[in-house]
Amino acid sequence: MKKNILALNGGKPIINYSFKISNSIDRKDINSVVKVMKTGVLSGFVASDNEFFRGGNEVRKFENLWSKYFKVKFSVSVNSWTSGLIACIGALDFEPGDEIITTPWTMCATATAIIHWNCIPVFADIEPDTFCIDPISVEKRITKKTKAILAVDIFGQSCDYIRLMKLAKKYNLKLICDSAQSILTTFKGRYVGGLGDIGGYSLNYHKHINTGEGGVIVTNNKNYAKKLYAIRNHAEAIVAKGTKKELTNMIGYNFRMGEIEAAIGIQQLKKVKKRVKLKQNIAKQLNIGLKNLKGLKLPKVRKHSTHSYYLYPMILNPKILGVSRKKIFKALEAEGIQGLTEKYITLHLYPMYQKKIAYGSKNFPWSYFGKKISYKKGICPVAENLQDKTFLGLQIQLFDLNKKDVDRIIKAFKKVWQNIDDI
Numbered sequence: 001m002k003k004n005i006l007a008l009n010g011g012k013p014i015i016n017y018s019f020k021i022s023n024s025i026d027r028k029d030i031n032s033v034v035k036v037m038k039t040g041v042l043s044g045f046v047a048s049d050n051e052f053f054r055g056g057n058e059v060r061k062f063e064n065l066w067s068k069y070f071k072v073k074f075s076v077s078v079n080s081w082t083s084g085l086i087a088c089i090g091a092l093d094f095e096p097g098d099e100i101i102t103t104p105w106t107m108c109a110t111a112t113a114i115i116h117w118n119c120i121p122v123f124a125d126i127e128p129d130t131f132c133i134d135p136i137s138v139e140k141r142i143t144k145k146t147k148a149i150l151a152v153d154i155f156g157q158s159c160d161y162i163r164l165m166k167l168a169k170k171y172n173l174k175l176i177c178d179s180a181q182s183i184l185t186t187f188k189g190r191y192v193g194g195l196g197d198i199g200g201y202s203l204n205y206h207k208h209i210n211t212g213e214g215g216v217i218v219t220n221n222k223n224y225a226k227k228l229y230a231i232r233n234h235a236e237a238i239v240a241k242g243t244k245k246e247l248t249n250m251i252g253y254n255f256r257m258g259e260i261e262a263a264i265g266i267q268q269l270k271k272v273k274k275r276v277k278l279k280q281n282i283a284k285q286l287n288i289g290l291k292n293l294k295g296l297k298l299p300k301v302r303k304h305s306t307h308s309y310y311l312y313p314m315i316l317n318p319k320i321l322g323v324s325r326k327k328i329f330k331a332l333e334a335e336g337i338q339g340l341t342e343k344y345i346t347l348h349l350y351p352m353y354q355k356k357i358a359y360g361s362k363n364f365p366w367s368y369f370g371k372k373i374s375y376k377k378g379i380c381p382v383a384e385n386l387q388d389k390t391f392l393g394l395q396i397q398l399f400d401l402n403k404k405d406v407d408r409i410i411k412a413f414k415k416v417w418q419n420i421d422d423i
């Protein structure tokens with residue numbers, strides 16, 4: 001909690017304590033870990049074409065439960081969703097120089113996974129009110145080299161899957177769902193991660209449920225699942241030692257989940273509904289409490305979908321408010337609100353895109369492919385404007401907030417709004 005900024009009206013902040021840090025671990029998680037520890041087997045994997053190729057008892061049980069819960073045919077656990085994304089791109093068999101359209105509003109691993117396989121990330125703009133990839137902008141970016149759309153269900157919001165699926169069908173593209181932040185989010189009654197060819201979730205410490213580090217890839221395609229299992233567990237070695245000759249050209253990694261993480265995952269899955277509901281209730285309370293504040297736009301939920309509120313996103317209108325976002329942000333922080341963020345990630349503006357792989361730089365890796373992909377500021381004006389001027393997020397995933405905490409957050413917002421001329 002920052003204490004060095006003076007709160008409004010005499011310096012007494014509305015919130016003068018630290019919020020409780022998010023914690024989804026309870027006695028059952030702890031017992032499940034102890035049980036695994038007592039077996040002495042902390043990982044059941046062997047990189048051979050035998051019964052241990054797909055991991056230990058806990059890993060297999062976890063994957064089966066996950067498939068049942070999310071109504072998918074195959075679930076492949078991994079040691080992080082970053083690993084999961086790399087495995088997804090690998091399993092779809094793209095060629096170096098193929099273009100994959102994605103969003104700049106995402107965590108960096110989304111696009112790094114594309115670069116990992118020498119494919120080219122092409123950034124489409126985002127929708128101004130949902131922050132998800134904009135299908136209109138996606139269509140404008142499609143070329144002969146485009147092979148996939150990597151959509152991100154950002155902050156818990158579902159992408160516009162009707163239009164993304166239509167584009168995928170029309171242009172024969174694969175659809176990959178990065179639903180890292182959006183566990184239990186549904187679109188037309190189906191869980192988002194499983195709506196594309198391949199997708200998945202992160203189980204890192206900050207997610208609704210977690211295994212410390214971890215992730216799960218989901219797919220309904222047997223062929224992709226086979227490749228995912230191989231990439232997770234040193235594909236080249238199992239081809240050499242066994243019968244999986246159809247995977248000859250594959251390389252793999254150690255993306256394997258340990259038995260302890262899988263045991264925790266089994267327990268976490270049992271409480272995912274409750275954990276997501278908690279965040280949805282916080283959002284509901286904020287929606288009611290903040291609804292009449294001028295110049296503040298509250299989150300929109302896409303039609304036919306649910307929102308799991310990894311983050312509570314808002315948009316400020318500095319013109320209506322008469323003050324900059326910076327000033328409002330500072331005033332809200334001074335009132336003791338924790339977890340506020342005045343920006344999100346706008347990936348194409350990261351130094352690695354601006355310097356390392358910018359077109360024209362001596363390191364530009366795909367000059368070889370004769371492509372001129374621009375990462376210049378201006379290519380995604382909606383995302384950039386939100387980033388520069390208007391976005392305001394409350395990272396509710398960081399805390400276990402109760403009703404009183406949320407009441408105080410609302411009170412702090414109201415105090416700042418009432419004193420807006422003084423900030």
Ligand SMILES: Cc1ncc(COP(=O)(O)O)c(C=O)c1O
Pocket residue numbers: 080081082083106107109110152178180181202203204214215
């Ligand atoms: C949208 C998105 N994609 C990918 C990742 C990477 O997941 P992990 O931290 O499990 O590697 C994250 C993590 O926060 C994320 O939010």
